[in-house]
Structure formats: structure tokens, C-alpha cells
Amino acid sequence: MEEKNTFHVNGYLGLFVLLGLMLAGIYLFYMGVTTESVFQIVTSIVIWIISILFISSLTIVSPNQAKAILFFGKYLGTIKSNGLFITTPLTQKINVSLKVRNFNSSLLKVNDNDGNPIEISAVVVFKVVDTAKALFDVDYYQDFVEIQSETAIRHIATQYPYDSFSDDDVTLRGNTGLVSDELAKELQERLAVAGVEVIETRLNHLAYSTEIASAMLQRQQARAILAARQTIVEGAVTMTQMALEQIEEGQEINFTDDRKVQLINNLLVSIITDRGTQPVINTGDVKETKSR
Secondary structure, X not given: OOOOEOOEEEHHHHHHHHHHHXXXXXXXXXXXXXXXOHHHHHHHHHHHHHHHHHHHOEXXXXXXXXXXXXXXXXXXXXXXXXXXXXXXXXXXXXXXXXXXXXXXXXXXXXXXXXXXXXXXXXXXXXXXXOHHHHHHOOOOHHHHHHXXXXXXXXXXXXXXXXXXXXXXXXXXXXXXXXHHXXXXXHHHHHXXXXXXXXXXXXXXXXXXXXXXXXXXXXXXXXXXXXXXXXXXXXXXXXXXXXXXHHHHXXXXXXXXXXXXXXXXXXXXXXXXXXXXXXXXXXXXXXXXOOOO
């Protein structure tokens, strides 16, 4: 099914013309009775029947609303312009809302890419753009949108981990914008058959499931500590290497291997430790002699 326009004329102009036809029909009927003309009487009756049929087809289309026109089960087209119109008589008129709608999915429990159970939900903003597909290609397009939205949310949630300490990884918590865009793209592919346009999708709830929330919090803390320690160690090694190179080049000092190891050890300890260090000043070797 594809949406198309159907016959409709301005209701005010059409009503004015139909009233004129009805007055003409009354005049013909009067003249037919006066002159005993059967043709004029029949013509006046036909004009009245046609006028009444078209008057009965008057329909009002509100803003952001469309009306699909069916003639004995056959789809004739859709009226999207708002106002008063006269369309094909003896037709069924089905209202379809074109307003932007929000769908808030229920709280879903799924497993992320790492297999951890998480709770996730999203808000989907959509509107109908093809009334023919929305009415005739799917059964109750509102329910179709809800079911397909939850299916897409489940699928997207399994494609990414909840969290990661690597900057290169795409995660549900750290890349909500990218995940929302992927969700909108997949939803648009799923809902195109229903004539629905997805305007926006946003994750509105994301958390670990309650049964593993405390354990995952400890895991996050441990991974954060390890990541911080790794950064500190890498920085300390770089700073120590730079200090040795600057001392040897600027002062023309050549350290022995033992002294270099001792200096490296002292620098690493002072940089890596999370407590204040106490300096020890070495004044040289002291030899004690006993006098007899």
C-alpha cells in the first residue's frame, strides 16, 4: 500500500454549489408538476438525490490529522489538508493522527555484550508519515511500534558492553549518543513498513540489575584503581627516564649502574607512593676509629 491523494473539494464552495442545485431541483420539480412533465420531475429527483449524497460526504479534517477514504473496502486515498471538504459519497472515513508521539518503553532486563544483566529502557519519538501503510500494512500500528521498539532496544543492548575503561571501546554508559543514533537507525528500518518516521530515540534508564549491582560496583572500583595505577606507573617511568637523561646530558655526569639503579628506585618510590616521602641526605661514609 502507498499513500495517495483522493478527490476532495473545498467544502464551503461545494456546499454553495449543492444548495444551488437543490434550489434548481425544486424549481424543476415545480415546473414538472405544473406542466405535467415526467422528465422534469425525474430530473429534479435525481438532482436532489445527488445533492444529498454529496452533502452527506462533508468531512472536517483537523490540523495534524488525516482521513483515509474507503469506498466499499477499496482505498481511494487520503486527505491531509485541514478544513471542510466534500469528497466521494458513500465512503468510509478513517481518522489517522499525524501528531508527534512519545513511546516510553518498559524496563527491560537484558544481557550486554559481556554477558552482564542490565536494566534498560528508552523513549521513542515518532509520527505517522504514510497513512496507507499505517492502516493497511500492519495490524494496529501503535502496538507494532511498541513491540518493534522493545525488540530493537534488546538487540542494541546486546551489541555493546555496559562499561569499559578503554577509551577506544564503545559502551552503553559512555556513548549514549552513539547508541541512541544506532537505535534510531535500526528502528527506522523496522518501522518503515508501518509508514512511521522515527524522529528521535533516547535511553532514559541504564543500570546493572539489582542482583549484581553491588558486585559490579566493586568490580568497577577495582578496575578503576588498576587503571589509575597503570597510568601512574607509566608516567613515573617516563618522568624517571627524562630526569636521568637531563642530569647526564646537562651536568656531564655518568652514573654507574649501581648508582643509576638506586636513583631510579628513589625516583619511582617518590612518584608512585600516595604518601609524602621523607628525604634522607647522604653526607658520605663515616669511619669511626678507636684510640687506645
